[in-house]
Amino acid sequence: MATPILTTKLFVPPLRADALLRARLIERLDGGTANPLTLISAAAGSGKSTLLCQWLVQRRQPAAWLSLDPGDNDPNRLFSYIIAALRAVRVGIGEAAEEIFEASSPGSLEPALITLINEIAEVQTPLILVLDDYHNITDPRANRLMTFFIEHLPPNFKLVIASRIDPPWPLSRYRARNQLLEIRGLDLRFRREEVAQFLSRCMGLELSAAELASLEERTEGWIAGLQLAGLSMKGRGDIPAFVESFAGSHLIVADYLIQEILDQQPEPAQTFLLRTSILHRLSSGLCAAVSGIGDAQAILYSLHRSNAFVIPLDDEGHWYRYHHLFADLLQTRLTQRYAAVEIAGLHTRAAGWYEDNGQIAESVDHIFAAGDMERAAILVDRAAQSLNFSQRYTHLKPWLDRLPEDAFKRYPRLEIHRLLIDLGRGTVDMYEETLRQKEKLVRSLPVSPENDLLRREAMVSLANFYAHQNSAHAIEIAQEALDRLPEDALEMRAYLHSVFYRAYGMEGDITRSAPAYRECFRLAKASGQYGMVANTSMVRAFDLCQYGRLDEAAGYCQQIIDAAPADGRAPFYPAGPAYIGLAGIHLERNQLVQAEGLLTKGLDLCRQGAIYGMYTGYIQQSRLLQAQGKLEQSAQVLQQLEQNLQRRDFTFTARQVALRLAQGDVVGAASLEGPLMEIFQGSVYA
Numbered sequence: 001m002a003t004p005i006l007t008t009k010l011f012v013p014p015l016r017a018d019a020l021l022r023a024r025l026i027e028r029l030d031g032g033t034a035n036p037l038t039l040i041s042a043a044a045g046s047g048k049s050t051l052l053c054q055w056l057v058q059r060r061q062p063a064a065w066l067s068l069d070p071g072d073n074d075p076n077r078l079f080s081y082i083i084a085a086l087r088a089v090r091v092g093i094g095e096a097a098e099e100i101f102e103a104s105s106p107g108s109l110e111p112a113l114i115t116l117i118n119e120i121a122e123v124q125t126p127l128i129l130v131l132d133d134y135h136n137i138t139d140p141r142a143n144r145l146m147t148f149f150i151e152h153l154p155p156n157f158k159l160v161i162a163s164r165i166d167p168p169w170p171l172s173r174y175r176a177r178n179q180l181l182e183i184r185g186l187d188l189r190f191r192r193e194e195v196a197q198f199l200s201r202c203m204g205l206e207l208s209a210a211e212l213a214s215l216e217e218r219t220e221g222w223i224a225g226l227q228l229a230g231l232s233m234k235g236r237g238d239i240p241a242f243v244e245s246f247a248g249s250h251l252i253v254a255d256y257l258i259q260e261i262l263d264q265q266p267e268p269a270q271t272f273l274l275r276t277s278i279l280h281r282l283s284s285g286l287c288a289a290v291s292g293i294g295d296a297q298a299i300l301y302s303l304h305r306s307n308a309f310v311i312p313l314d315d316e317g318h319w320y321r322y323h324h325l326f327a328d329l330l331q332t333r334l335t336q337r338y339a340a341v342e343i344a345g346l347h348t349r350a351a352g353w354y355e356d357n358g359q360i361a362e363s364v365d366h367i368f369a370a371g372d373m374e375r376a377a378i379l380v381d382r383a384a385q386s387l388n389f390s391q392r393y394t395h396l397k398p399w400l401d402r403l404p405e406d407a408f409k410r411y412p413r414l415e416i417h418r419l420l421i422d423l424g425r426g427t428v429d430m431y432e433e434t435l436r437q438k439e440k441l442v443r444s445l446p447v448s449p450e451n452d453l454l455r456r457e458a459m460v461s462l463a464n465f466y467a468h469q470n471s472a473h474a475i476e477i478a479q480e481a482l483d484r485l486p487e488d489a490l491e492m493r494a495y496l497h498s499v500f501y502r503a504y505g506m507e508g509d510i511t512r513s514a515p516a517y518r519e520c521f522r523l524a525k526a527s528g529q530y531g532m533v534a535n536t537s538m539v540r541a542f543d544l545c546q547y548g549r550l551d552e553a554a555g556y557c558q559q560i561i562d563a564a565p566a567d568g569r570a571p572f573y574p575a576g577p578a579y580i581g582l583a584g585i586h587l588e589r590n591q592l593v594q595a596e597g598l599l600t601k602g603l604d605l606c607r608q609g610a611i612y613g614m615y616t617g618y619i620q621q622s623r624l625l626q627a628q629g630k631l632e633q634s635a636q637v638l639q640q641l642e643q644n645l646q647r648r649d650f651t652f653t654a655r656q657v658a659l660r661l662a663q664g665d666v667v668g669a670a671s672l673e674g675p676l677m678e679i680f681q682g683s684v685y686a
Contacts, residue, residue: 008313032181038160042185045224048162062089063128075142121154134163189221203230277330282320289353344370377407423461432469463499471503494523534574557581576605580617
C-alpha cells in the first residue's frame with residue numbers, strides 16, 4: 001500500500017500582498033544557484049519560509065516544495081513525500097524509485113535513492129527542491145540517506161533547506177568544496193530601514209527614529225518579535241512607554257506578547273486558540289470538533305486576516321497551520337490553564353475526527369497523546385490489517401512499542417503482528433523451544449477470515465525458521481499451509497517450496513530437495529518475485545559449492561541471470577547476487593581476474609536494487625583481497641560490513657573473521673563464510 005500523501009504539504013505557502021520584499025537576501029539566493037545545496041538555518045520566527053516563497057516568486061521557475069513535520073521522520077515516508085513533491089512539478093519522475101521505496105525496509109533504502117538520483121539526472125531542465133522545517137527530521141537513518149542524496153546530486157538539481165538547527169551533515173566538507181550557500185540568523189535580521197518599512201507598511205504603525213532604534217535593538221531584528229510587538233502596539237495610545245518597556249531575550253518577549261495578544265482576544269477566540277494548539281494542521285471541521293466552537297472557519301479566517309500567526313496551506317483557505325513558535329507558546333499556555341485530563345479529552349476528540357475521516361494514522365497519534373491505551377490498541381489493530389511488511393516496520397512497530405503488555409493479551413492479533421516484525425528482522429532466537437512457543441501462540445488465534453490470513457502468514461515465516469532446527473516439523477507445517485492455499489497464491493506457494501527445499505536439504509534428502517527448488521523457482525518467477533528466485537538459487541549454488549560441484553553451482557547462478565525479462569528496459573537487480581556467486585566460484589578456481597570483474601558487476605547491481613546481496617558481496621570481496629595478498633584491506637572490508645549491520649550474531653561472526661584475518665589465519669576466516677551467509681539468509685527472507 002502506497003504511503004498516503006497530504007497534498008497541502010506540497011504547496012508553496014501564499015505570500016501576503018503587503019509582505020516586505022527581502023531584496024538583498026533574494027539576490028544572495030540567486031547568486032548561489034551554482035551551489036548544489038542552500039541552507040537557511042535560523043531560529044523560529046526568523047522569516048525563513050517567507051524569504052524562500054519570495055525568492056521562488058521572483059524566479060518565476062516552478063519548484064518542488066515540501067513542508068516537513070515530525071511525522072516525516074521515518075525514512076520511507078520522507079522520501080515518499082520528496083518524490084511526491086518532485087512529481088508535482090515534473091510528471092512521472094520517481095516512478096521506478098517509488099516502487100523500490102515501498103518494498104524496502106528503512107535499513108535498505110540506498111538502492112531506491114540511487115534510482116531516484118538517476119531519474120533526476122535524466123531530466124534535462126533544472127530542478128529545485130525546497131525542504132521547509134527540516135529540523136523535524138532527527139532520525140539518524142533519514143539523515144544518512146539525505147547525506148548520500150546530497151553528495152550525489154546531479155548538476156541539474158538544487159536542494160534548498162530551511163531549518164531551525166543545522167542538520168547533522170558534513171557541512172564543513174561542503175564549505176571546503178564550495179558546494180554550500182548559507183543564510184544564517186544574522187543575515188535574516190531586519191535592518192533599521194527594514195524595521196521601519198515593516199512596521200509602517202505591514203502593521204500600519206509610524207514610529208519615531210528613537211522608537212525604531214529601541215525596538216530594533218531589543219528584538220535584534222527578529223521578525224517574529226517585531227510582528228508580535230506590532231500586534232500589541234495596534235490601538236494603544238502609549239506606544240513610547242510600550243517600546244521603552246519592551247525588553248528581554250526573544251523567548252521571554254514572545255511569552256510576554258502572547259499573553260498580551262491572548263488577553264485581548266474575545267473569550268471564544270482564546271478558547272479556540274488554546275484548544276486547537278494540539279493540532280499540526282487546522283481545518284474548520286477538525287477545529288470545530290476539537291474546540292467545541294461551531295464557527296471555526298470564521299475564526300480561522302479572522303485570525304489569518306489579522307496576521308495572528310495563522311498560515312494558509314492552500315489557495316482555497318481550507319487548511320491552515322499556526323506559526324510554529326506561536327503553536328509552541330499556545331501549547332505552553334494550554335498546560336497552564338487546562339488540567340491534564342482536559343487536554344487528553346482534546347486529543348480524544350481529534351482522534352475521533354481523524355478516525356471518522358479515514359485517517360487512521362493521525363487518529364492513532366492523538367489517541368496515544370490522550371493516554372487511552374485501550375482505544376489505541378483497537379486502532380492499531382485496525383490499522384495493522386492493511387499494512388505490508390515494510391509498513392509494519394516503519395509505522396506499526398513504533399505504535400506496538402508504546403502499547404502496554406496487557407494490550408497484547410486482550411488483542412492477540414497485535415502479538416502476531418509483533419511476531420511477524422521480529423521474524424522479518426531476524427530478532428527471534430532460533431531455539432526450537434522458542435519457535436514452539438511462538439507456534440502455539442499463532443495457532444491460538446481465534447478463527448476468522450482476517451485471523452486465518454494472518455495465521456497463515458505467520459506459520460509460513462515460522463516454517464522457514466524451523467527448517468534450520470527441526471526440518472521434519474518445518475515440512476509438516478509448510479505442507480499444512482500449502483494444503484490451505486488457493487492455487488493462485490503463487491508468491492506464498494513459492495515461499496513454501498523454498499521452505500521444503502531448505503528443510504529437505506537439511507535432512508540430506510536430495511531427491512526431494514531438488515524438485516522443491518525447481519517448483520520454488522517456477523512459482524517465484526511466475527509471480528515476478530525475482531528476489532526470491534535469486535535468494536533460493538543462491539542457497540542452492542552455495543550448497544553445491546560445499547560438495548565441490550562448481551559447474552552445477554555456476555549453472556544455477558547463470559539461471560538467475562537468464563531469468564531477466566526479455567525487454568531489458570531496466571536493470572535486473574536480482575542478477576547482482578548471481579554475479580557475486582559466480583565470482584565466488586572463480587575464486588575457488590583461483591581465477592582472480594574473472595572473479596574481480598564479476599564481483600564488480602554484481603556489487604554495482606546490488607547497490608542499485610538488490611541490497612540483500614551486498615553482504616555476500618563484501619564477503620567475496622574480502623576473500624578476493626585475501627587471495628591477492630591484501631590482508632589489511634580485506635580486514636577493512638569486513639570492519640566496514642560490521643559497522644553497517646545491526647544484527648548481533650552477524651556482527652559477532654564478522655568480527656571473528658576480521659580478527660582471524662588480522663592474525664593471518666585465512667583458512668579459519670574462510671571457514672566462517674558459511675555461517676555468515678546462513679545468518680543473512682535467515683534474516684532477510686524470514
